Amino acid sequence: MTTLSIQNMSKYFDGELILDELSIHVEEGEFVSILGPSGSGKSTLFHVIGGLFTPDSGDIQLDGKSINGQRGTISYMPQSPSLLPWRTVIENVMLGQELHGKRDRDKALCMIERAGLKGYENAYPDDLSGGMKQRVAFIRALVSPQSFLCLDEPFSALDEFTRLDMQKWLLSIWEEDLSSVLFVTHNIDEALFLSDRIIVLSTRPARVQKEFKVPFPRPRDKEILLTEEFLKWKTSIFEELSQYV
């Protein structure tokens, strides 16, 4: 289990300030969503956490150790599934493990079964639906050796029905595993439904605008999407965001 702590981290690109003194903390087993208008630098934030870029100031710590500019310390699920089309489902799931030299076929098979993809182990990604591909991408991230999960708008390309299905499925898997998760989204419902905490970012340069602690108990059911309280929360987050639209 893992904690992530970002302290006063700033990042410039071509002289332009993109991320401005961000401080974000994710506790062990916590599900934190980052909600922001598009173009606010959410994906950039992930790329800095993932070590593709080094922060210009501030610090990123994983379990108390600085990981600035260090690659391969987090487990990543990108916006598009990015499954390699020449690898079967099982080979794709094991890709993250393979990069760090430890293949664990049993664990991969077990997760494929839990994802409801039993029988598809040897199928190629092109034979799967959009939702199934996202599931494969998610379990690829889960069985990777790194224990901190970064999910970058994983459901943004899915239709509304599939998306709700996937959110419920994600919760069911996560509520068993309780990894620490940082989840980027621009969908308020999604953030409220999934997370323990929501961090609202401003437009460029991205600052931490506001933090919401989501009060709904777990395990959650989709029924809460229709409650009065859910709507109340949605309204207040919407108001926070709408000043940037």
Added chain:
Amino acid sequence: MKAWISKGWRPFLVIILLFIIWESTIRVFEVPAWLMPSPSEIWAEGVASWSTFTGHLASTTLLTIGGFVIGCTIGIGTAVGLHLLPKVREAIYPLMILSQNIPIIVLAPLLVIWFGFGLLPKIIVITLICFFPVAVSALDGFRQTNAEYILYMKMSGATKSQIFRKVEWPHALPSIFSGLKISATYSVMGAVISEWLGAQKGIGVYMTLASSSFRTDRVFVAIFMIMMLSLVFFGIILLLEKIMIKWNRKEER
């Protein structure tokens, strides 16, 4: 096989038709055989001289395979090297294209002056012909790898060599095979050209002898054999591609 027959009958019919037109034109206008032989005469000559022809055929086939393997290996090796060293690629790539503008026909006699009549100049000619399509298609295949795949790999801590082996190489394979197919058909032509330079055996030698003695029928036998040989090489590469690339490529990008 069934699909092949249902699709393949059209070109087959066209070929048969062409042969019929050819044959009847020759007969109706009584064209002399040294000027233009009819398909039936070519066939008869092919069957009659088959036993002497096999030696030439074997020699050309071996030369083609040797040149093709060497040329493609150098082509792929160069592509890998240039891809991994982008600065060198920028410097060399235009030169590679320029090198293709040198006509082989002009270069071939020079190669004989430099390297004699042995195997070496012949292999160099075929290598030059095979190298380019393979190198260019492999380079393009490496470069066109989806940025998403690379992003995932980098975020997951993959090294440069892991990205190359697990993403860029398999991604480029279909494109490399396109290059190999072009090279496979050209390589036979390259072998024949190189044999014109001077050789003991080979379809090229057979062809030169035939045309200098006005045995036009034999020239045509050689032409058809070159076509057959090219087709066979093409088929072998196609088969290899089917074996090595099992994933469905229809929906890519």
